[in-house]
Amino acid sequence: MFKRITTLIRAGAADAEEAFTDAQALTILRQQLRDAAEGLEGAKRAVAVVMAYAAREQQSAARIAGQIADLETRALAALGRGREDLATEAATAIADLQAEAEATARAIAHYDAETRRLRETVNLAEQRLRALQRGRQIADAASRTQKLRGTLPDGVTASLTEAEATLARLQARQSHAEAVESAMSELGRAASAEATVARLAAAGCGAALRPEAAQVLARLREKAL
Known part of the structure; x- marks a missing residue:
């Protein structure tokens, strides 16, 4: 040893x-x-x-x-x-x-x-x-x-x-922000169009957006006959 x-x-x-x-x-x-x-x-x-x-x-x-x-x-x-x-x-x-x-x-x-x-x-x-x-x-x-x-x-x-990782995170955040902004714009435009249609319908311009009570009652009477 x-x-x-x-x-x-x-x-x-x-x-x-x-x-x-x-x-x-x-x-x-x-x-x-x-x-x-x-x-x-x-x-x-x-x-x-x-x-x-x-x-x-x-x-x-x-x-x-x-x-x-x-x-x-x-x-x-x-x-x-x-x-x-x-x-x-x-x-x-x-x-x-x-x-x-x-x-x-x-x-x-x-x-x-x-x-x-x-x-x-x-x-x-x-x-x-x-x-x-x-x-x-x-x-x-x-x-x-x-x-x-x-x-x-x-x-x-x-x-x-x-x-590269930092740039990817930055680009992802920018892309997400752009997507949110685009969606908000779309929502804004849609809301604006819907409000305009509602005002026009209320003024009797075009078809009503919601059925009125008289129309509903007439449909129910037809079913009852």
Whole structure:
């Protein structure tokens, strides 16, 4: 049981961590991209340092080559004058310079290879960083769209629904008021017409509206026969 409880606690902590990471994914991604950009700038500085070392070695190689050429010219001149001692000294110096030139050439080759490797790494990192930045922009835009889609339409829909209901009630009341007014007008017109007919009938114009007593008595006598 204790093991299950421990496992459950660990699972809950892992789920909470994963949920937090998912919720803050864009924030984490932005910081990771900033860290990557800073690291990339450091890599570029490293390339620049290696290139500076290579340039310094190339200057040394040029200086050594000039010294060797000068010593060879002077050694030949010494041999021409019969100064074997000076020619031998020059030859020794030339040999030392040639050894130094070989070491410099190896350093230059190393720096050139390292520069090419670092440049390739930096170029690839820059491409990946640009792709990630574009992806981050798309994800950011999608997140904002989802937030708008998740909150704005509900509020708008609720407001529209309430407005439609209010308008329907208003129209119903107006329609009812118009119907009452129309009915009252009809009643008014009917009452006016009936009053006019009654006055005309009372004046002997047209048939009487109500049977008179004499007419009723005559009808009853006919039935009695």
